[in-house]
Amino acid sequence: MKILRFFIIFLLIIFFGCDNNDDGINTINFQFTHSWGNQPISESDLENTLYTNVSGNELNITRLRYLISDIQLTNQDGTLNLGNHQLIDLSNEESLRFTANGNVLFSENTTLSFRFGLSNEDNIDGIYTDLNTANFNVPNMLGGGYHYMQLDGSFTDDSNANQPYNFHAIRAIDNTDSNNIITTDTSFVVTFSNVNISRDNITITVNMDISQWFTNPNTWDLNLASTGLMGDYDAQIVMSQNGNNVFSFTSAE
Amino acid sequence: MQRSLIIFFFSIVIVSCGSNNSEEYTPVPVNLQIPELFQQRLINPLIPTDNPLTEEGISLGKKLFFDRRLSKNNSKSCASCHNPNNAFTDVAQFSVGVDGQIGTRNSMPLFNLAWNFNERFAWDGSELSLERQALEPITNPIEMDSDWQDVLDKLQQDSEYPNLFFQAFGTNIIDSDLVVKAIAQFERTLISGSSKFDRYLQGNAELTSEELNGFNVFMDEDRGDCFHCHGSDNNPLWTDNSFHNNGLNATFTDLGLGAITGDPNDNGKFKSPSLRNLAFTAPYMHDGRFATLEEVINFYSEGLQISSTIDPLMKKANQGGVQLSDQDKADLKAFLLTLSDNEFINNPDFRE
Incomplete structure (x- = not known):
């Protein structure tokens, strides 16, 4: 009888021991949504829907890919790093959602932060195999490393002609003087405070309002600048300034 | 009695978990020879879990790739339009099918296919895996214009193929699924990284x-x-x-x-x-x-x-x-x- 009891306990340990999830490992899901103002944008809007920016440019969107990195949750107990980088592609539903695991303590006062693009320290040419495979590189003549964003489409210009735009964000570089090349880290950190992490497997939703890239604090007129922006130092600075207003926290539920 | 029960129970567990039929032929797994540059700069290639690379599967796929019996009148193989001399395409604007028909597309070269992560193949993305791509030309009237049952009959009656399929897939009953799996295995080995x-x-x-x-x-x-x-x-x-x-x-x-x-x-x-x-x-x-x-x-x-x-x-x-x-x-x-x-x-x- 004693042996049988021991055997049952042994089996219970085998069956339940391997699926024990009580050691503080929590799952956080992230969802990135997109909008033009309050108008949601999904893959089906690509090339289909027309938008008007603050300069009156009527435009469509063909492609939106961007990079976020250094995703962190911070509360009174410290900071949790939730992964290095994530390439978000509006045409790829799977890329809009991702999951991170880590020891997260429940808190109503959690701060969520992530970086748009890559910091200078992390923006090293060619080292990320996933981004190389995704063809997200920046040529060495423009400082190397990686794109922060590719927002492409077409717009109607002032003479009523259809024109392309390539709103590509990278680390700003001024290489007009080869003896004095200037680079500026134009990635930026987005921070949302008072995020309520109330349960395991919670989904945090963040929205990018694409219209804000053209709006605030700098008004962008595609008639004046629409292509060849990667090597345009001033354009990259303006993009970075406007980018600070494109993300908003939607929910944690 | 209790001790006998426990021993019996463990015997079942050990035997059932360690299924190892020594009479079953096991193909030899193959790891792709990935160029160093690719290893450094790209993510690992995509090998479907239901069609792992094996020595026998690749060898069989190569034999099939060059076998003209896949076409209706035994005149065209895959290699007829995907010639190794031309990086697995051909020199024609439009490849010529078995009865002299021509299509509207240029034959695509074949290499580094295991790094196509969106899994859309062909110029128009019509084929959603390499295996499915290999299915299509066999019956396409302007390509091989064959019938799968005819092809399978020819292969099944061959003196070598049934055994080669057994060595690659553990069965000598040939079907189209195994034919395209073998061809896809061979195609995944076509790596060009030494320019x-x-x-x-x-x-x-x-x-x-x-x-x-x-x-x-x-x-x-x-x-x-x-x-x-x-x-x-x-x-x-x-x-x-x-x-x-x-x-x-x-x-x-x-x-x-x-x-x-x-x-x-x-x-x-x-x-x-x-x-x-x-x-x-x-x-x-x-x-x-x-x-x-x-x-x-x-x-x-x-x-x-x-x-x-x-x-x-x-x-x-x-x-x-x-x-x-x-x-x-x-x-x-x-x-x-x-x-x-x-x-x-x-x-x-x-x-x-």
Whole structure:
């Protein structure tokens, strides 16, 4: 009888021991949504829907890919790093959602932060195999490393002609003087405070309002600048300034 | 009694978990020989879990790839239109089928296919895996024009194939699923990663000043701006494996991806081909309209056509193209030719 009891306990340990999830490992899901103002944008809007920016440019969107990195949750107990980088592609539903695991303590006062693009320290040419495979590189003549964003489409210009735009964000570089090349880290950190992490497997939703890239604090007129922006130092600075207003926290539920 | 029960229970567990029928033939697993440059710069290739690479599967796939009995009248093999000498395409604008019929598309070269992560194959993305791609030409009336049952009967009656299928897949009953699995295994081994430019990147070759300028034209957003669709020194596939309307036509007679998805926004979009091995793969474009690289470069420089779905990355289409100088055109061609891989086309593992 004693042996049988021991055997049952042994089996219970085998069956339940391997699926024990009580050691503080929590799952956080992230969802990135997109909008033009309050108008949601999904893959089906690509090339289909027309938008008007603050300069009156009527435009469509063909492609939106961007990079976020250094995703962190911070509360009174410290900071949790939730992964290095994530390439978000509006045409790829799977890329809009991702999951991170880590020891997260429940808190109503959690701060969520992530970086748009890559910091200078992390923006090293060619080292990320996933981004190389995704063809997200920046040529060495423009400082190397990686794109922060590719927002492409077409717009109607002032003479009523259809024109392309390539709103590509990278680390700003001024290489007009080869003896004095200037680079500026134009990635930026987005921070949302008072995020309520109330349960395991919670989904945090963040929205990018694409219209804000053209709006605030700098008004962008595609008639004046629409292509060849990667090597345009001033354009990259303006993009970075406007980018600070494109993300908003939607929910944690 | 209790002790006997426990021993009996463990015996069942051990025997059932360690299923190891020694009489069953086990094919030898194969790891792809990935070039060092690819290992450094790309994520691992995609090998489907239901079709792992094995020595026997690859060998069988190679035999099938070169076997003309896959066609209706035993006149055409896969290699007839995908010739190793031409980086697994052929020299015709449109390949000729078994009864002399021709299609409307240029045969695509075959290499580095395991790095096509979106799993859309063919110019129009119509085939959603390499295995499914291999199914189609067998019965296509303008290609092999065969019937799967006829093909299977021929293979089944062969003196070698049933045993080769047994060695590769554990059964000597041949079906179309196993045929295309074997062919796909062979195709995944077709890796091209030993061009002059690859050796340059590894410090084992030098480029001429013309080739270097050509590379700069390729990477310069204000000149060629080729890198947005065709890879770079950091993406040695030299393709984004995606679909674009690159401005070939003002109106579409071939809808390309649009005919597959049914989305008018995809009309006129075709897969970006890799720029590797251009020395061997003329003519160029999905319809083989350009016989030479000069024609291709002139097209991107001055010949772009505006249409409703032209990719915005073709940013100078309204001016006809990127307007390269004659010197930049010549140098761009010189650079592109450094991406050709003689070791690949001469690799005996890839020949009949």
